[in-house]
Amino acid sequence: MPMEFSEAAKKQFDAIVAKYPERQAALLMVLHLAQDEFGCLDLEVQSLVAERLGVPKVLVREVTTFYEMFHEHKEGQFHLEVCTNIACHIAGADRLVSCVKKKLGVEVGFKTEDGVFSLMEAECLASCGSAPVMKVGLDYYEYLTEAALLSLIETFKALAPELGGRAYKTAGSEPHVGPVSGFEPPAPAAPSATSVPSAPPAATENA
Ligand code: FES
Numbered sequence: 001m002p003m004e005f006s007e008a009a010k011k012q013f014d015a016i017v018a019k020y021p022e023r024q025a026a027l028l029m030v031l032h033l034a035q036d037e038f039g040c041l042d043l044e045v046q047s048l049v050a051e052r053l054g055v056p057k058v059l060v061r062e063v064t065t066f067y068e069m070f071h072e073h074k075e076g077q078f079h080l081e082v083c084t085n086i087a088c089h090i091a092g093a094d095r096l097v098s099c100v101k102k103k104l105g106v107e108v109g110f111k112t113e114d115g116v117f118s119l120m121e122a123e124c125l126a127s128c129g130s131a132p133v134m135k136v137g138l139d140y141y142e143y144l145t146e147a148a149l150l151s152l153i154e155t156f157k158a159l160a161p162e163l164g165g166r167a168y169k170t171a172g173s174e175p176h177v178g179p180v181s182g183f184e185p186p187a188p189a190a191p192s193a194t195s196v197p198s199a200p201p202a203a204t205e206n207a
Contacts, residue, residue: 003038003044003048004048005037005048009034009037012033013030013052016029016030016033017030017053023055024053024059027059027060028063030049030053031049031060031064032069035071039075040072040073041070041071042072043061043072046061046064046072068122074111075111075118075120075167076111077115077116077160077163077168078116078118078160079117079120079136079137079167080100080117080119080134080136081120081125081134082096082121082132083122083123083124083127083131083132083133083135084121085122086124087124087128087129087131087132088128088131088132090131091131092132093132096144096149097121099146100119100149101119104119106119116156116157117153125140130178131143136168137167137168137169138170138175139170139171139175139177140175140177141179141180142177142179143179143185148179148180148182149180151183159171
């Protein structure tokens with residue numbers, strides 16, 4: 001049976017396209033929709049998008065493979081995107097990648113045998129001031145340490161059965177942005193009274 005969007009997704013597709021003066025301009029948004037609908041943008045999904053939007057397949061492929069947020073193969077339910085760009089690299093992102101590899105027995109670009117986790121190295125996630133950072137679904141985990149990462153993996157393992165095979169987006173009503181709960185970095189120490197320079201002596205008036 002040929003692949004097809006659900007009726008609900010077809011309505012969303014048409015609503016997206018109606019917002020743009022030219023159908024081609026809706027491509028990014030309909031690719032997001034297609035990825036949510038089918039779990040990835042493999043060649044069959046790309047053909048379906050091209051046909052429904054009325055654009056060349058090669059254009060859909062170019063856009064799909066250009067943007068990191070689109071993927072041609074199904075990811076794990078928890079897709080761990082560890083930023084390894086410069087700020088995160090300096091803050092220890094490589095250790096985090098190694099930690100995931102060792103804990104889950106998975107290589108970068110692959111998923112675990114049970115399909116629960118996949119691992120990817122990401123480019124800058126625009127949160128360099130709170131490096132190192134990992135994105136999972138819509139969530140951003142900042143100031144990440146190996147201990148926080150291992151704790152998070154256990155949380156995700158416990159959550160996986162509740163997802164019924166669906167990809168994880170976020171646990172709450174809003175995406176999480178910040179450190180893993182319980183692993184917040186210590187607040188910077190307030191300057192002590194002795195470190196405050198004393199005021200210079202008042203100038204005395206010469207007679
Ligand atoms: S370098 Fe990692 S968030 Fe920017």
